[in-house]
Amino acid sequence: MPERWREPFGLQRAGTTWGREVVAGLTTFATMSYIVAVNPAILAAAGIPLGPSTVATILTAIFGTLLMGLYANRPFAIAPYMGENAFIAFTVVKALGYPWQKALAAVFIAGVIFAALTILRLRQRLVDAVPPALRYSFAVGIGLFLTFIGLLQSGIVTAGSGVPLEPGRLNSASVLISVFGFLLIAGLMIRRFPGAILVGILATTFLAFLTRQAPPPASWVSLPPNPAPIVGQLDFHGVLSWGFFPIVLTIFIMAFIDTMGTLIGVSARAGFLDENGNLPQIERPMLADALATIFASLMGTSTAGAFIESAAGVEAGGRTGLTAVTTALCFAGTLFFAPFLGAVPPHAYGPALMIVGLLMLSPITKVRFDDLTELIPAFATVALMSFTYNVGVGITAGFLLYPIGKVIAGRAREVQPGLWVLAALSLLFFMFYPYR
Numbered sequence: 001m002p003e004r005w006r007e008p009f010g011l012q013r014a015g016t017t018w019g020r021e022v023v024a025g026l027t028t029f030a031t032m033s034y035i036v037a038v039n040p041a042i043l044a045a046a047g048i049p050l051g052p053s054t055v056a057t058i059l060t061a062i063f064g065t066l067l068m069g070l071y072a073n074r075p076f077a078i079a080p081y082m083g084e085n086a087f088i089a090f091t092v093v094k095a096l097g098y099p100w101q102k103a104l105a106a107v108f109i110a111g112v113i114f115a116a117l118t119i120l121r122l123r124q125r126l127v128d129a130v131p132p133a134l135r136y137s138f139a140v141g142i143g144l145f146l147t148f149i150g151l152l153q154s155g156i157v158t159a160g161s162g163v164p165l166e167p168g169r170l171n172s173a174s175v176l177i178s179v180f181g182f183l184l185i186a187g188l189m190i191r192r193f194p195g196a197i198l199v200g201i202l203a204t205t206f207l208a209f210l211t212r213q214a215p216p217p218a219s220w221v222s223l224p225p226n227p228a229p230i231v232g233q234l235d236f237h238g239v240l241s242w243g244f245f246p247i248v249l250t251i252f253i254m255a256f257i258d259t260m261g262t263l264i265g266v267s268a269r270a271g272f273l274d275e276n277g278n279l280p281q282i283e284r285p286m287l288a289d290a291l292a293t294i295f296a297s298l299m300g301t302s303t304a305g306a307f308i309e310s311a312a313g314v315e316a317g318g319r320t321g322l323t324a325v326t327t328a329l330c331f332a333g334t335l336f337f338a339p340f341l342g343a344v345p346p347h348a349y350g351p352a353l354m355i356v357g358l359l360m361l362s363p364i365t366k367v368r369f370d371d372l373t374e375l376i377p378a379f380a381t382v383a384l385m386s387f388t389y390n391v392g393v394g395i396t397a398g399f400l401l402y403p404i405g406k407v408i409a410g411r412a413r414e415v416q417p418g419l420w421v422l423a424a425l426s427l428l429f430f431m432f433y434p435y436r
Helices: 018-032 035-046 050-072 084-095 100-119 122-128 132-154 173-190 196-210 242-270 283-299 310-315 321-343 346-359 362-366 372-387 391-408 417-432
Strands: 078-080 157-159 165-167 304-306
Touching: 018 196, 018 310, 018 321, 018 346, 035 050, 035 078, 035 084, 035 100, 050 078, 050 283, 050 304, 050 321, 078 283, 084 100, 084 242, 100 122, 100 242, 100 283, 122 242, 122 283, 122 417, 132 157, 132 173, 132 242, 132 310, 132 346, 132 362, 132 372, 132 391, 173 196, 173 346, 196 346, 242 283, 242 304, 242 310, 242 362, 242 391, 242 417, 283 304, 310 346, 372 391, 391 417
Parallel strands: none
Antiparallel strands: 078 304, 157 165
16 A cells, blocks of 8 residues: 555654554644634625635635645644735725625736646746745744734733824733733743643633633533525626726735745755755645635635744644634634634733744744845844734745845846845835835
């Protein structure tokens, strides 16, 4: 019997076990299950019905994550992106006045372009052109971005009055529960306890229930709503016009950059990159997220792709597609157990995001601090990812600054042709992005 059939995920070759992979998949799911409630809530501002949108979100996560696990054999989960959903709801629909059906058509077009570029291996060439300094800065930037999200979700940091940010009510019960969750996960990881992040999330959730800092679910099981009102409701009329071009371009670049940054950043932490800093067979996870984006638009939701919260599963030991398959099965369960998952409070999964952010800082040591042409774009990438609350802005800034620095230093030959293409796309991103 071929080895692939005896061990379809190559667990032994990857140095992992079934138990570790399952725990990792559960951990990834626990850190990103919020998308089941948050994505429909954001898209509701665009007029997309909440119940059908919830089902569309879940089905997209199941489809994309299963594809990632079974086809790409990578421990990355796929779901509708945060950021892109807000762009569609608040910019395309609310600010610019387009109906959500046209926005979904733009998502579909972006997915088709992704798939075509991936099949032609052009997308891989663009990724291969990214220099190591930027690849490692993606991981660090994502880590700090996750940390920032965790601090906000936990209430440790809040929007300030007169200043951008300020400490939250650090003596409040909800914040103290978050601190407990952080210390619990940290302590379990120090003791090398398996599934520390997942145990920490669950323990903190039930503590929040017991202390009445979060309401427990009214019911544990419910039937899923009918998604028919939003399935296949794409409106292509006028989408290919010049006036709509900036929207299609922005959706395309945001999804392209987010996926690239997530795949490379999380892979750097997992040790998947080769000696040249490349991810072997990267076209497989890229095709998975391209097809997931097409599927998402047909189901009635926004752009989908690899989630940065997959880093939590990687930190829990996930190394193969079995982690992704486990996460997908958990999402399937949310079709019927959405009330419980929606009850997991932010101060339960916020600490997990902070821990994951902490663990993603180490690649910064691989950036050459003695070469400013490498350090400046890496710094800009990390800083802007975190402080603009937008992964795409940080990555595109790095793509622009890297070749500029090399030209100034008289070392333009070090810039690969593909990076010039990415720099040009990044310039278009900043020029045409529909700023508020």
